[in-house]
Amino acid sequence: MAPGSVGIVQTQYYTFAEPPHELELESGELLGPITLAYETYGQLNEDKSNAILICHALSGDAHVAGYHSPDDKKPGWWDDCVGPGKAFDTDKYFVICSNVIGGCKGSTGPSSINPKTNKPYGLSFPVVTIADMVNAQRHLIDYLGIEQLLTVVGGSMGGMQALQWAVAYPDRVRSAIPLATTARLSPQSIALNEVGRQAIYKDVHWNGGDYYDSEFRPHAGLSLARMIGHITFLSDTSMHEKFGRKLQYGDKYGYHFKTEFAVESYLQYHGDNFIRRFDANSYLYITKAMDYFDLANGYGSLARRFANVKAKFLVISFKSDWLFPSYQSKEIVSALMANGVDVTYCDIDSPYGHDAFLLEVDRLTDLMRDFLKNVFVKAERELVSL
């Protein structure tokens, strides 16, 4: 186990919204009971002022850091940033992460059993939004007895949740760190999501979402969707650096249709891997939630939507990210500043594209650690003076 690891951790489960107290979704549909899978690291302090909520991206889960068993080879998805001495220092902070609703990593989603039918929901699961994901998280935060989060942080779809927290629960968020994200999904991103969904719909084994009892799964469609995703996570530059036109085997063109270039092999590997750990219907629901995300919708402008924001912000984008380009973070910064919100913005010159939010650990650690320290000191001072 690497030094700085949080060690062995266990996923926990919280169930709420039992009928007749279902959660009302943005669509008007009711969902309940809802189980959230979550993990926590570090200790909640006495005045409950040191709680950090990490929100995961499209394919993430509640397992941010540490290992699930002594034999576990792979740590949580943001282990580089969560642990003793790391950006989210578990010696100082209490870190929480929960799997989103609609997901397939322990939280209620389309692959969960619908208690009304005793069968998996499939497409009868209601469409959820980023706001619904955040509303569900709020129930978990209530349950954990936390009045105000020190920060809500996340990259990509996790950043959307951080933004949503700041507008939906302004009194419960002291700060927010949206990374490599947007306040509104662009038509290009909707298009990329839609092609991924079409790949699943067109898979003969998808069967209208009803495949949980079948011996076949829509693996072909899901792996295609993931391959498209992986292209968008990298940049043109990082692909040149990582693969160039390198061949996977030998140094001569094969003039055939088998895997030939290293970049093809990389995509296939990631596509094949993904089907072992993800549910195709969850892919549909989560990409759809992203598509609907448009904070300004119904408010006239993003600046108006941010009118009630009380949190301090650290906004970070990456110059080579073409999935959520820097201009989208700049729109967030401008709209926050129009409301006099205390916002720090950093556009990091990284070649890694969208993936940079997981790879630029040193630079992110410097920025996030200092930002958090300042917010935490201020929080402590305020609580003492009460």
Added chain:
Amino acid sequence: MAPGSVGIVQTQYYTFAEPPHELELESGELLGPITLAYETYGQLNEDKSNAILICHALSGDAHVAGYHSPDDKKPGWWDDCVGPGKAFDTDKYFVICSNVIGGCKGSTGPSSINPKTNKPYGLSFPVVTIADMVNAQRHLIDYLGIEQLLTVVGGSMGGMQALQWAVAYPDRVRSAIPLATTARLSPQSIALNEVGRQAIYKDVHWNGGDYYDSEFRPHAGLSLARMIGHITFLSDTSMHEKFGRKLQYGDKYGYHFKTEFAVESYLQYHGDNFIRRFDANSYLYITKAMDYFDLANGYGSLARRFANVKAKFLVISFKSDWLFPSYQSKEIVSALMANGVDVTYCDIDSPYGHDAFLLEVDRLTDLMRDFLKNVFVKAERELVSL
């Protein structure tokens, strides 16, 4: 019929490389007989100095301009640029375009009948390269009795052919106009092509390329490939302008998995349309030919590869093209200049992305018309002085 149209045109066919005189491909395989579908517009002048070869892109064909019948609603794919008074003025020039080998628009490709088996080639068709396409075109140019082409012009994969002509047949090309293209396919483009191919491979109706006798075709895979393609033809900016987050029906989110955003509808329309006019195996062969394209391969550098080039060049790129970004055209320009080649370069500030080479008609017409006029005047002078 619009003014400036070339009117009613007919596709013609030229067959060559009859066994035992097959064409030797880059792979070492032999292909023959080969039929090329082609069209011509305007008249070849007496000294045969006014011939222009237009090379088409991935999904193009020989039908560049005019109509196939009086009822034909849709003109050829570059009708805006070919006709009396247009960039390629058919009152002055003799314009030729042929469908590439490997294609499915009348030239020999995987859907053609293999005379040895009397069945469609399918995947037994040999893998072809851009150089092979150009070598086949050269036979057509020989047959038409043209010693030297006034220019070879094309966008995207058509531009690759223009570059290939200039290096493979330096004495037979007076000038070249590569538009929105590259001298070497990037790993990002290979990745995008590979996902398109995987969509076809994974389609249960593809059947290893053997589907011509079946009642089912790999339409699902081919339409997915095309949808990915259409995302790469547009730019983030042009998608904002063309669709934004506009809904296709009504003005409220539907919270379902049916078509909802205008951009989704656009992609589906183009995907569905494509399967009616294109062959899935041809898609595999042509994208593979693009993947292999790397002019510098075996020469140490692009500058060395261009050492024998005699043609004058007009290189055009588009600032918002992210499929073949401007830097790739600049690499071509630098390598040409290193050899003292007479090259004019223009990086057009268009929002239309890769599609700009088909849409920026006015700007292209100005540039290409003047360039051609100068090359033609010089050619005439040289021929008179002989």
